[in-house]
Amino acid sequence: MTTDNSAPTSGSIMVVGGGISGLTTALEAAEVGYEVFIVEKEPSLGGRVSQLKQYFPKLCPPTCGLEINYKRIKDNPKITVITMAEVDKVDGKPGDYTVKLKISPRYVNENCTACGECAKVCESEISNEYNLGMDRCKAAYLPHNMAFPQRYVMAPSMAQDDRDRCKEACKFDAIDFDMEEKSLDLKVGAIVWATGWRPYDAARIDNLGFGRYQNIITNMMLERLASPNGPTRGKIIRPSDDKAPATIGFVQCAGSRDENHLPYCSYICCMASLKHATYLRAQYPEAKIYIYYIDIRTPGRKYENFYKKLKEDKNIFFVKGKVAEVGEEEGTGNITLVAEDTMSGDKVRQTVDLLVLATGMQPNSAVERPNADLTFNSDGFIVNDFKKGGMFAAGCANKPADVVTSNQNATGMALKAIQTLVRR
Known part of the structure; x- marks a missing residue:
């Protein structure tokens, strides 16, 4: 498939944000055969929904919706999850984007089994941002009990003595403090921004x-x-x-x-x-x-x-x-x-x-505006330009919405992303 000027078209879709809207978008596209990259800036997927006790309409706990989505992700080879990553820059046009990602070090590799032995010996503590700073957690921490991937994180501020203790306690050689920030370039044909919201x-x-x-x-x-x-x-x-x-x-x-x-x-x-x-x-x-x-x-x-x-x-x-x-x-x-x-x-x-x-609900894009050719309204929400196509906003990146509305919208944006690839 080629664009009008014969440039190659990528068959991949990038979803920026691993909250409920991003997960829905990614799964809808991947389960009809498209390669999808989920790019999430936090160490874990789940977004704002993972922080809730219950959510409407059925007042389900977050495990109700997230666990089945995580299983679908694990079972689908079309989906690649990249955590602790942010979009640095987007170049190109619909059907042919080059995306530069900046990936922060987790200091923990895929050998991690989430056994928690590192946390037991770690004496340093940091503010627990998952709990909005209401308590503290170890500097060697699992983001939360529903974290996906189920893998620990070492805080960069961890003292050297704790680093030594954590490495010694890990039986699986999973801790690597030599990790550094790295860049990754992706070629994708469409991008869905599901960057979510933050409390005002x-x-x-x-x-x-x-x-x-x-x-x-x-x-x-x-x-x-x-x-x-x-x-x-x-x-x-x-x-x-x-x-x-x-x-x-x-x-x-x-x-x-x-x-x-x-x-x-x-x-x-x-x-x-x-x-x-x-x-x-x-x-x-x-x-x-x-x-x-x-x-x-x-x-x-x-x-x-x-x-x-x-x-x-x-x-x-x-x-x-x-x-x-x-x-x-x-x-x-x-x-x-x-x-x-x-x-x-x-x-x-x-x-x-x-x-x-x-x-109130403030879009993350109002505070951390993506470095991409996007249109924003005066409140910082991303405005969808369906005529231009290529890049779309889903869920609360586009407008204030509840979980049900966000999921419905995310399904639609998955279709719009697919149409970008099919029509070019």
Whole structure:
């Protein structure tokens, strides 16, 4: 197959990002016969979904969707997974791209069996970014219990004494501190950017107190607290004193629908907070939960029914009003907040044990813009140019979306990538 000017066309597809959208795109293309490269900057696939306790629509744990996808990847010789890799540059045109990758050293080779002996002897610790910095982990670490590939990582900051101990403890000659950063060039015919999203930096929202007061957390932090493999093994407790919270407040649209931060609706935040209310209710049947909102957005009948059921709970209070300011009660660590109830016009003052900010979804491409011929909207999402073709954005790289919508979109982008190869 050749392009119009007789340049050779690659039959390969590169998927940038190994989250749920990237996995779906890669599997859809590979299982109809196309060679696919999954390029993931983290040490493991799974993306944001792997950090969740449960996800909609069925409130499944992440193992439910990820394990079967990992098995499909293992069983498919058409898929090559490249972790700890970032796209440095993309040159070329649809059907004929040259991609330069930058691959960071893991300091662990494929001999690793994830036995964990290195972690046992390692004394150095680093911030656990998988748990959003809420705890620390060994500098010799498995990214998380669902990591794929199931292979340890040695942090570059590891002290020399620990390096020696880890190498000595490894029975499989899997640790290699001589590894260096390397480059790799790939020839591909189409690229799907499934670079996902990150929680908006709540510290930038001055009036909501994140970072100043210990008992203010974000929605993703609550998700990790509730997760069995999280920093508290699934127990939702206050960061300041490990106390079980009796009153919990949620601030919706924390940074979203705000011209000073994210001007758009992040789509997932309302349903995430409603889900979090069920987490809290399961652990604390008598806890009082206050949800401060501009609008509750529940797309679809199933989600609307979920919302209606929570409204029947006598200890869940929905307050239509935007939180204007927060503070900390002296001596207790409790959080005080002030909001205007737009239904009554009254100013509401409330004290809660724990405050959760429903921070918005920011595309990774807004912060780390790919070095490629792509079009971005003003919010940093990648705009698909189907007329030009060749490169496409899937899932939350293209727009705010939940898991179901992201997967549907990823299937479509796999087809668009295939069409690029077939038509040229």
